[in-house]
Amino acid sequence: MVDNSEGPSALRGVLLGCEDKNVVLEEQVQQVQKEPGELFMMDLRETINLSFKIINAMENNNHQYLESVSASELTVDKEL
Numbered sequence: 544m545v546d547n548s549e550g551p552s553a554l555r556g557v558l559l560g561c562e563d564k565n566v567v568l569e570e571q572v573q574q575v576q577k578e579p580g581e582l583f584m585m586d587l588r589e590t591i592n593l594s595f596k597i598i599n600a601m602e603n604n605n606h607q608y609l610e611s612v613s614a615s616e617l618t619v620d621k622e623l
Contacts, residue, residue: 579587593612600608609619 597609597612599605606619606621613619
């Protein structure tokens, strides 16, 4: 709760302080949105590596690996 016993000018000062903090927070949010986070980059790296492994398994007809990483409702055609 804001103590406005000093009048409207004190309340205005508190509000201006909040605006300054909001501007700083908005700038920080924009900076974070521009730079991918470390966790996001790790997830992306893992996804790309898994994609390469799947492509390699497809080229080498490694049906066992493909079945191990596929969704349960997906079937692997072993005749191709």
